[in-house]
Amino acid sequence: MNDIVEGMLSAFRLIFSLDADLFEIILLSLQVTLTAVVIASIIGMPMGAWLAVNRFRFRRLTIAILNALMGLPPVVVGLIVYIMLSRSGPFGVLNLLFTPTAMVIAQVIIITPLIASISHQAIRDLWADYHDLLISLNTTKRQRILTLIKDARRSLLTASLAGFGRAIGEVGAIMIVGGNIDHLTRVLTTAIALETGKGEFAFALALGFVLIALAIIVNLAIHSISKTERASNW
Amino acid sequence: MVDKILPLNVKNAFVKKRGKRIIGPIDVQLSTKGFTMVMGPNGSGKTTLLRLLHGLENPREGKLKWNGNIESVRLEQSFVFQTPIMLRRTAIENIIYPLKLRGIPNDIATKIANEWISKINLENSSNVNARFLSGGEKQKLAIARALTTKPQLLFLDEPTANLDGSATKEIEKLLQEAHKAGTRLIMTTHDMGQGKRLADDIIFLYRGTIHETAKAISFFKYPATQEAQAFLNGDILE
Ligand SMILES: Nc1ncnc2c1ncn2[C@@H]1O[C@H](COP(=O)(O)OP(=O)(O)O)[C@@H](O)[C@H]1O
Ligand SMILES: [Mg+2]
Numbered sequence: 001m002n003d004i005v006e007g008m009l010s011a012f013r014l015i016f017s018l019d020a021d022l023f024e025i026i027l028l029s030l031q032v033t034l035t036a037v038v039i040a041s042i043i044g045m046p047m048g049a050w051l052a053v054n055r056f057r058f059r060r061l062t063i064a065i066l067n068a069l070m071g072l073p074p075v076v077v078g079l080i081v082y083i084m085l086s087r088s089g090p091f092g093v094l095n096l097l098f099t100p101t102a103m104v105i106a107q108v109i110i111i112t113p114l115i116a117s118i119s120h121q122a123i124r125d126l127w128a129d130y131h132d133l134l135i136s137l138n139t140t141k142r143q144r145i146l147t148l149i150k151d152a153r154r155s156l157l158t159a160s161l162a163g164f165g166r167a168i169g170e171v172g173a174i175m176i177v178g179g180n181i182d183h184l185t186r187v188l189t190t191a192i193a194l195e196t197g198k199g200e201f202a203f204a205l206a207l208g209f210v211l212i213a214l215a216i217i218v219n220l221a222i223h224s225i226s227k228t229e230r231a232s233n234w
Numbered sequence: 235m236v237d238k239i240l241p242l243n244v245k246n247a248f249v250k251k252r253g254k255r256i257i258g259p260i261d262v263q264l265s266t267k268g269f270t271m272v273m274g275p276n277g278s279g280k281t282t283l284l285r286l287l288h289g290l291e292n293p294r295e296g297k298l299k300w301n302g303n304i305e306s307v308r309l310e311q312s313f314v315f316q317t318p319i320m321l322r323r324t325a326i327e328n329i330i331y332p333l334k335l336r337g338i339p340n341d342i343a344t345k346i347a348n349e350w351i352s353k354i355n356l357e358n359s360s361n362v363n364a365r366f367l368s369g370g371e372k373q374k375l376a377i378a379r380a381l382t383t384k385p386q387l388l389f390l391d392e393p394t395a396n397l398d399g400s401a402t403k404e405i406e407k408l409l410q411e412a413h414k415a416g417t418r419l420i421m422t423t424h425d426m427g428q429g430k431r432l433a434d435d436i437i438f439l440y441r442g443t444i445h446e447t448a449k450a451i452s453f454f455k456y457p458a459t460q461e462a463q464a465f466l467n468g469d470i471l472e
Contacts, residue, residue, distance in 0.1 A: 126322075133319040135290060137332050138308045147331075151322045 007205025014206050026210065029187040030218075032100050032174070033167045036107035037115075041160050044112045048119030048159075049145045052127045063120065069113035074106075078173030081106045085177065098179040103187070106173040111163035118162055122155030123148045157226055161219055168215055188214070237302030239310045239386055240266040240418055242287070247296035249282050257282045257442040259296065264420070269413050271429045271450065272422040274439035275471040280422040281316070283439060284389045287420065288313045309336075311387040312380035316395055318372040320364035325356055325371075328364050329379050336383065350378040354408070370401025377408055381417070388412060390421040394428065406432060426466065430454055438462045440471070 014022050051063060083089050085097040085105075096102045126148055134144050149156065171189035178185035180194060188211045195204035241263055248258030257279035264270065264287075272280045285291040287298070288311060300307045321328050326347050333343035351360045354374040359367060364375060373393055380388055390409070394402040409432060413419055423429055429436065433450040440446075440461045448458065457463045464471055 130319065130321070132290060132313075132315060133321075136288065136313040137335060139335060143335060147321075 003201045003205060006202040008209055010202050011206035011209040015210065022207075022210070024183065025186055025188055025191055025207075026214065028100065028185075029168065029189075029211075030214070032103045032187060033107065033164060036104045036111060036167050037160055037164045039104070040108045040112040040115050040163055041156075043108070044115035044163075045119045045149055045156055045159070046145060047112075047116045048121075049123045049148050051116075051120050052124040053141065053144050053148070063117075066113050066117050066120070070117055072110060072113065073172070074110055074170050075172035075176070077109050078106055078176030081109065081173065081177045097177065098181060098185060100178070100185060102177040103174040103185060106177045107167045107170060110170060110173060111167050114166060115159045115163045118159035119152075119156055122152045122159065126152045126155075154226055157222060161222060164218060165215060168218075169211065236310065237306040238266065239300050239302035239307045240264060241301055243299040244287070245296050245299070247286060247293040247298065249279075249286050249291045250294040255442060257286065257439075258294075260286070260444060262437065262444055262447070264418070267416070267418060268434040269409075269419045269421070269432055270435050270437060271433035272420065272437045272439060273424070273426075273429055273465070274445075275465060276424070278439040279442040280439055281391050282442075283437075284313070284391050284420065284422060288389050309383070310385050311389065312383065312385045314373070314376050314380050314388070314390040314393050316391045316393070318369075318376040320367075320372055320375070322363065322365060324361045325364050325367065325375055326351055326360045328375055329382050332379060332383050346382060350382055354378050354404075368401075370397045370404070373397060373401070373405060374408065377405065381408075381412055385417065387418045387420070390419070392422050392424065394423075394425070402428075426454075438465070440465075 051059065051066075081102065082097065084091050085094070085102055086092055087097075096105070127144075130144075130148065130151075134147065139147065169189060171193055174185075174187065175190050175193065178187070178190065180186050180190040186194075188207055192204045192207045192211070195201075195207065244260050244262045244264075246258075247260040249256045250258075260283065272283060274280055282291060286293060289308075290313070302310070321331055323331070326344070329347035329350050330340075330343045333346060334340070338346075348360075351357055354371075354377075356367075356371060356375065359371065364372065367375065377390070377393065394405050397405070406428070409419060409421070413432075421432070429450065435447065435449050436453040437444055438446040438448075438453070438457075438459070438461075440459075446453070446457065446459050446462050453462070454466065457466055461471060
């Protein structure tokens with residue numbers, strides 16, 4: 001209990017002392033995660049929409065695999081990306097191991113199935129609603145997908161936020177592929193793991209509170225953006 | 235190049251679902267002009283017939299032979315559903331949508347849509363999300379959206395079934411205007427009075443087949459079949 005209070009206090013102290021190291025870590029956390037969310041959304045949303053509007057032979061199987069991939073253990077993803085990027089791996093020449101780029105790659109792999117799956121559900125429901133109209137209006141496949149993505153955008157935002165939530169708190173994969181190198185690949189979660197290992201519970205807790213605050217702030221910010229849109233338009 | 239897509243010849247067409255016949259055999263010719271009302275008891279296949287003609291159902295047997303080329307056939311017809319399908323957008327954006335699909339530039343599409351908005355008296359709700367409109371407003375909007383591309387042929391599936399008198403009146407006025415402007419109208423209804431008010435001719439459906447086709451005047455006065463007579467009397471038809 002004392003540790004928690006102590007942690008909160010030192011979290012405030014850290015933030016208000018404008019600790020340079022802390023801000024570097026926060027910034028990198030946001031940078032890596034937001035980049036991963038944007039890339040995963042660009043891949044996952046059209047994928048979910050495509051799965052919703054197309055009938056093909058292995059559709060059910062594909063969706064089942066997608067749902068299974070949502071539960072991919074991050075450590076395993078980290079390990080596989082590590083092997084791919086390591087010097088002897090197929091992408092070793094790119095020299096990406098232990099860089100923020102490697103961390104982004106791992107996070108994209110972890111959250112793309114999640115974003116695709118949530119997008120698929122949202123768009124499938126909207127498609128059931130729009131189906132006859134869009135067929136009647138003689139839309140092309142491309143026009144259908146674009147229309148569905150546009151009109152399901154608020155549910156899709158939820159998909160992105162779910163991806164953000166999973167990625168910002170993820171530690172296993174980015175620890176392996178990033179290496180938790182100070183001033184280079186250290187982010188909030190890996191720093192927390194490190195401080196905990198060292199027995200610096202108060203400091204680790206402080207970082208934890210910063211992490212939670214960050215997640216809440218990003219969620220609120222995005223929701224308020226969508227709310228102003230709703231006020232004018234919905 | 236836009237062709238005249240009518241007349242349409244339907245020969246020996248069936249619609250089946252999981253092997254079960256829904257409608258058919260359907261043999262009918264739709265002429266280039268007029269207001270055709272498809273009537274018949276519940277479950278007789280009115281909705282399915284319209285969906286077949288519009289291309290929302292594929293005939294399992296038989297065929298539809300249009301006058302025009304495929305491209306014109308696709309572009310020159312619209313469908314208004316019994317329960318209006320609204321895009322989750324503002325009222326005006328619902329009208330703009332089909333215009334944009336056809337590559338009409340934003341400013342022109344907006345201008346055309348605004349004209350329709352005033353025509354259907356929705357000026358005050360133009361920027362309201364279509365989901366929040368009343369049933370009658372939604373259906374007016376759906377009809378405006380269907381007509382904005384100036385189709386040669388308009389299908390309507392019981393467009394006033396869930397509406398009150400004044401909304402029905404407004405919609406019938408819109409349809410009569412379209413009729414006068416030369417749009418070919420094919421509509422289902424179970425409202426006898428509506429049939430009498432609007433129709434030039436009648437297709438009477440019974441148990442999935444066309445039981446009778448006739449000029450409206452003669453259908454309501456001297457129906458040729460017992461079933462049509464019973465239907466007009468308001469008897470319960472199975
Ligand atoms: N997709 C479907 N699957 C099975 N039966 C259907 C389907 N669509 C319609 N039917 C059946 O076909 C019959 C005709 O339906 P419908 O065309 O909607 O009639 P109406 O519009 O005249 O009331 C009804 O008995 C209905 O239950
Ligand atoms: Mg019906």
